[in-house]
Amino acid sequence: MKRLALATALAAVFATQAVADTTIKWLHITSIPEEVELLKAAAREYEAANPGITIEDQFLENEAFKAKLTTLLQSDAAPDIFFSWGGGVLTAQVDAGVLRSIDDVVSPDTLASVGSAGVDAFTRDGKLYGVARDVGEVVLWYNKKLFAQAGVDPASMSDWTGFLAGVEKLKAAGITPLALAGKDKWPAQFWWGKMIVRLAGQDQFEAAAAGEGDGFNAAPFVEAGKYLYELGALKPFQPGFEAATYGDASGYFGDGKAAMHLMGDWDYTVMKDSSASKAGIPDEDLGIMPFPTVGGGAGDPTDTLGGLSGWLFSKNASDESIKFVEWFNSAPVQQRFAEKSYYIPIVAGGADTMTNPYKRQVAEDINKAHWHALFFDQRLGPDVGGVFNDLAIGLAANAITPEDAAAQLQEAVEDAQ
Amino acid sequence: MSQTSVIQSGKRSTRGQKAFFQASILIVPALILFIGLVIWPLLNAFMFSFYKWNGFGPLTDFEGLDNYGDVLTHRTFPTALRNVGLLAVTSLLIQLPLALWAALALYQKAWFVSVFRTLFFLPYVLAEIAAGLIWRFVYDGEYGLVPAIGDTLHTEMPFVLAERAWVMPAIILVVMWKYFGFHMMIYIAGLQSIPNEVIEAARMDGVSRRKIMWHIKIPMIKSSIAISVFFAIVGSLQLFDLIVPLTGGGPQNSSHTLVSFLYEFGIRRMKLGFGGATSVVLFVICVGVTLLYRRLVLARMDQ
Numbered sequence: 105m106k107r108l109a110l111a112t113a114l115a116a117v118f119a120t121q122a123v124a125d126t127t128i129k130w131l132h133i134t135s136i137p138e139e140v141e142l143l144k145a146a147a148r149e150y151e152a153a154n155p156g157i158t159i160e161d162q163f164l165e166n167e168a169f170k171a172k173l174t175t176l177l178q179s180d181a182a183p184d185i186f187f188s189w190g191g192g193v194l195t196a197q198v199d200a201g202v203l204r205s206i207d208d209v210v211s212p213d214t215l216a217s218v219g220s221a222g223v224d225a226f227t228r229d230g231k232l233y234g235v236a237r238d239v240g241e242v243v244l245w246y247n248k249k250l251f252a253q254a255g256v257d258p259a260s261m262s263d264w265t266g267f268l269a270g271v272e273k274l275k276a277a278g279i280t281p282l283a284l285a286g287k288d289k290w291p292a293q294f295w296w297g298k299m300i301v302r303l304a305g306q307d308q309f310e311a312a313a314a315g316e317g318d319g320f321n322a323a324p325f326v327e328a329g330k331y332l333y334e335l336g337a338l339k340p341f342q343p344g345f346e347a348a349t350y351g352d353a354s355g356y357f358g359d360g361k362a363a364m365h366l367m368g369d370w371d372y373t374v375m376k377d378s379s380a381s382k383a384g385i386p387d388e389d390l391g392i393m394p395f396p397t398v399g400g401g402a403g404d405p406t407d408t409l410g411g412l413s414g415w416l417f418s419k420n421a422s423d424e425s426i427k428f429v430e431w432f433n434s435a436p437v438q439q440r441f442a443e444k445s446y447y448i449p450i451v452a453g454g455a456d457t458m459t460n461p462y463k464r465q466v467a468e469d470i471n472k473a474h475w476h477a478l479f480f481d482q483r484l485g486p487d488v489g490g491v492f493n494d495l496a497i498g499l500a501a502n503a504i505t506p507e508d509a510a511a512q513l514q515e516a517v518e519d520a521q
Numbered sequence: 522m523s524q525t526s527v528i529q530s531g532k533r534s535t536r537g538q539k540a541f542f543q544a545s546i547l548i549v550p551a552l553i554l555f556i557g558l559v560i561w562p563l564l565n566a567f568m569f570s571f572y573k574w575n576g577f578g579p580l581t582d583f584e585g586l587d588n589y590g591d592v593l594t595h596r597t598f599p600t601a602l603r604n605v606g607l608l609a610v611t612s613l614l615i616q617l618p619l620a621l622w623a624a625l626a627l628y629q630k631a632w633f634v635s636v637f638r639t640l641f642f643l644p645y646v647l648a649e650i651a652a653g654l655i656w657r658f659v660y661d662g663e664y665g666l667v668p669a670i671g672d673t674l675h676t677e678m679p680f681v682l683a684e685r686a687w688v689m690p691a692i693i694l695v696v697m698w699k700y701f702g703f704h705m706m707i708y709i710a711g712l713q714s715i716p717n718e719v720i721e722a723a724r725m726d727g728v729s730r731r732k733i734m735w736h737i738k739i740p741m742i743k744s745s746i747a748i749s750v751f752f753a754i755v756g757s758l759q760l761f762d763l764i765v766p767l768t769g770g771g772p773q774n775s776s777h778t779l780v781s782f783l784y785e786f787g788i789r790r791m792k793l794g795f796g797g798a799t800s801v802v803l804f805v806i807c808v809g810v811t812l813l814y815r816r817l818v819l820a821r822m823d824q
Contacts, residue, residue: 171789174576196791200577284681287769344662344680346772356663486791487575494774503773519591 106519113131128425131162133169134375139446150428157424167418175213177202177418182233184421184514185429188234189226189413191478198228204417205231209426212345217451225412234416235283235429241410242294249389250279250363267396271340272361283362284500285353286346290481292496294366296389298395299328303410306475313484315521320514327505331398332499346501358384368410368464372445392462397495404474413477491516570797588798597774600671601782607689608696608757617704617753624708640704653766657697682768685818688776695763700756704749711745747818758807779803793812
C-alpha cells in the first residue's frame with residue numbers, strides 16, 4: 105500500500121516534470137529601470153499561468169549586445185529569445201544557421217496581428233524567424249523654448265536653405281543647434297540616411313546595396329553626403345561631440361542645452377532618463393519638426409527612416425519560448441509598454457493605449473509611408489553598416505569629402521561581395 | 522679510470538632522466554593551460570585568417586592572403602601602428618625615467634615612503650575599464666575636471682577626447698598614470714636587492730651621491746630596467762581596454778591601437794577572417810620585438 109502510494113507520488117512528480125520545467129532565457133537590451141520592471145512583471149505573470157516554465161531575463165547594454173551576440177549565439181549560453189533590429193545582421197544569422205525558424209509553432213493569429221510588414225521584416229527565403237515587436241522612426245526633435253529664445257520659427261526651417269539659416273540664427277543666439285553622439289557613430293548616419301531616403305529613394309538604394317550599377321558612387325548618394333557635409337561646416341553640434349556617447353548627446357538635449365536632436369522616437373524616454381534632472385524637456389517645450397526638404401530626389405515624400413524590431417529565437421529554442429513571445433507580443437501586454445511610451449507596438453491594437461502625442465504622430469507617419477526604410481547600418485549589416493556609420497560621422501565632422509565617402513562605401517560593398 | 526667515468530656518466534643520465542620525468546609531471550598542468558588558451562586559439566586564428574568568415578558556422582570561403590592584404594592596406598592600420606609606436610616611445614622616454622627617479626627617491630624603508638609608494642602603485646591595481654571610465658569623466662569637457670581647471674585659470678579647455686590633436690596625448694597621460702607605479706615597483710625591488718655594503722663602501726671612499734646613483738645603483742639594477750623596458754614595449758603593443766571606454770578608437774578612428782583596431786574592424790564588424798589576419802600580424806610583431814630584444818639587449822646583459 106505504502107509502496108503503491110510512493111510509486112504514484114513518484115509517477116506524479118515525473119509526470120509533471122515531463123510536461124514542464126522549461127527554462128527560457130530571454131535577452132533584452134532595455135535599460136530604463138521602470139521598463140525592465142514591466143518586462144519582469146510580465147515574465148512572472150506568464151510563469152504563474154504556466155507552471156513549470158521559468159523565464160530568466162538577461163540584459164546587455166546596446167553596444168555590448170552588438171559586440172557579444174555573435175559569440176553568444178554559438179555558445180552553450182545562447183539566449184532562447186533575443187532582441188533584433190532585423191536587416192543584414194539577421195540575414196547573416198540565418199545564413200549561419202544559428203536561428204530557429206518558427207513557422208511550425210507560430211499561430212496564424214500572431215501572424216495576422218503583426219501585419220505583412222512585420223512578417224516580411226523577419227522572413228528570409230520564405231521562412232519566418234522572428235516576431236515583430238515595434239516600429240520606430242527617426243525624427244527631428246526640437247526644444248520650443250530655445251527656439252523662442254533665439255527668435256527662430258521652426259516653420260521657417262522647413263526647407264534646407266531655411267534650415268541652415270535657422271541653425272546660424274540659433275548659433276548667433278549662443279545656443280547649440282544640434283546634439284550629436286560622435287563616439288557611438290550610428291546617430292550620425294541618420295542625417296545621411298534621411299537624405300538618401302529623399303534623394304535616392306527605395307529602388308535606387310536597394311540596387312546600390314545589392315552592388316548593382318554605379319552603386320553608392322551614383323549622384324544621389326554623393327549629393328546626400330554633401331548636405332551633411334554642408335551642415336557640418338557650420339559647426340552646429342555641441343562642443344566635443346566627437347567624443348559623446350548616445351547617452352551624453354541625449355542628455356545634452358534633455359538638459360535643454362541643444363535646440364535639436366535627430367533621433368529615433370525612443371529618445372522621448374531616453375532623453376528624460378539621460379538628463380541631469382531625470383525629467384528632461386517638459387512636454388510643452390518639446391516638439392517634432394519636419395525634416396527639411398530638399399529639391400528633387402527620387403524618394404516619396406511620405407518615406408520614413410527608422411526601425412522595425414522584434415524577437416528572434418536561437419537554434420535550440422524550445423516551442424515554449426515561441427509561445428511565450430506570442431503571449432508577450434499580444435495586444436493586452438504590449439499596451440502596458442505603449443501606455444508608458446517606451447516604444448510603438450506593431451501588434452494590432454497594441455498601440456491603443458498610447459496617449460503620447462509624439463508617438464501617435466510617428467505611428468501615423470509610418471502607416472502612411474510608402475517606404476519605411478530600415479536604419480541603413482542595420483540594413484547593410486555589421487560590416488558595410490559599420491563603414492556607413494564611420495563615413496557619416498566623418499562627413500559631420502568634415503573629415504571626409506562627400507565624394508570620398510560615397511566611394512569608400514561603394515568599396516566596402518564590393519569588398520563584402 | 523675509464524670504468525669510473527662510465528659509471529659516473531651512467532649515473533648522470535639516470536639523474537637527468539629522473540629530473541626530466543619530474544619536470545614533465547610538474548609542467549603538465551601549465552602546459553595544458555598554455556596549449557588550450559594560447560597555442561590552440563593561435564592556430565585557430567591563423568587558420569581562419571585565410572578565410573572570409575563572419576564568425577558563424579564552418580569555414581568555407583577560402584581567399585588565401587586577401588585578408589592580410591586588406592589589413593596592411595586598411596586606412597586605419599598605419600594610424601594604429603603609429604599610435605602603438607608613439608605609446609612605446611613615450612613610455613621609454615618619459616614614463617620609465619620618471620619611474621626610475623621615483624624609485625630612487627622612494628626605495629628606502631620608512632613609513633612615509635611606503636605611503637607614497639602605495640599611492641603611486643594604486644592606479645596599477647585598478648581595472649583598466651574602471652580607469653578608462655574615470656578618465657573619461659576627468660576629460661569630459663562638460664562636467665569633467667579638465668573644464669573645471671580651465672574655469673579656475675579662466676581659459677577655455679579643449680575637449681581632449683574629441684580632438685584628433687589631443688586624443689593621443691590624453692591617452693598617453695592615462696597610460697603613464699596607470700603603469701608608472703608598476704615600473705617604479707620593479708625598480709624598487711631591484712634597488713632593495715643592492716647590498717648595503719657596496720653603497721656604504723662607496724660613501725666611505727667619498728663618492729658623491731650623484732655618482733653613487735649613476736655608477737652603482739643604476740648599473741646594478743640594469744636587469745630590472747631591461748625587464749621594465751620590455752614590459753613597456755609589449756604593453757604598448759597590447760593596449761586595448763583603456764582605449765575602449767576612453768575613445769572607442771575615435772575621433773575619426775584616430776586613436777586606435779593594434780588591438781582596438783582588431784576589435785573594431787575584425788570582431789565588431791563580424792569580419793573574423795580579417796580579425797584573424799590582424800592578430801597574426803600582431804603576433805608576428807610581438808615575436809619579432811621579443812626576439813630582437815633578447816638578442817640585442819638581454820643576451821648582451823648576460824655576458
